[in-house]
Amino acid sequence: MTGPAILFDAVDLTLGRTVILDGVSLRVAAGTVHALVGPNGGGKSSLIRALLGQAPHRGTIRLDWPGDGPGTIAYVPQSVEFDRGLPLTVEDFLAVLCQRRPAFLGPDHRIDYGAALDRVGMAGKARRRFGALSGGERQRVLLAQALIPAPDLIVLDEPMTALDEAGIAIFETLLAELSAAGTTVLWVEHDLAQVRRLATRVTGLNRRVLFDGPPMEMLSPERVFDLFSAVPRRTGAERIAS
Ligand SMILES: Nc1ncnc2c1ncn2[C@@H]1O[C@H](COP(=O)(O)OP(=O)(O)OP(=O)(O)O)[C@@H](O)[C@H]1O
Known part of the structure; x- marks a missing residue:
């Protein structure tokens, strides 16, 4: 079975007085390797916790399963x-x-x-x-x-952090096998070179979605700089509006 598509629509998550996620909308296509990147504390793990039903949130998170409905979801924590x-x-x-x-x-x-x-x-x-x-x-x-x-959807939260070279090679092989089997992969990762090489699509998240698209286009030096800046530069439209 091919994995599900995932829809995040206007997801807000506030813990205490801290806004962790602010109107996050993105779509993970079925059977793709979709990476989430962003700075520490940007809300990647929180978005995953919301998906897994572990974090109170507003907005919609929907899994669209093909065929007869829910399959197997696997989760690899940090x-x-x-x-x-x-x-x-x-x-x-x-x-x-x-x-x-x-x-x-x-x-x-x-x-x-x-x-x-x-x-x-x-x-x-x-x-x-x-x-x-x-x-x-x-x-x-x-x-x-x-x-x-065998999972239909696998959610990976920085799965390579502690791995050595051999472990990383094993992870890459696994990712290729899962992908070939039609598994949907949602993957939080800090290594942008790996994301560029292995992901189908990438979303930059820092409380809000800052970009979303194919890694080769999205991971330009300018976008990456903005994503990891404490105060993201404003877009041309925002500058004109202010
Ligand atoms: N239970 C909680 N109560 C209050 N704040 C929390 C809680 N859990 C997480 N946070 C805060 O939410 C923010 C986002 O955390 P999250 O773990 O989602 O970030 P992340 O993008 O996965 O970061 P990293 O790359 O460091 O793993 C952080 O500022 C964190 O301190």
């Missing part, structure tokens, strides 16, 4: 907070996140956790203690959990 001393293996961790039966009954052996770990270069590490993994290895496990079951 990182996970947990007690590193927990006696939890990699396989236990995957079981907690991926299987429907209680994890205290043990991993469900009908699910091929090994194959998912294989795809992220973690073959043979299912019995390692999760808390003893390096940051990059934990990031790879977070990617693996998103592959079980």
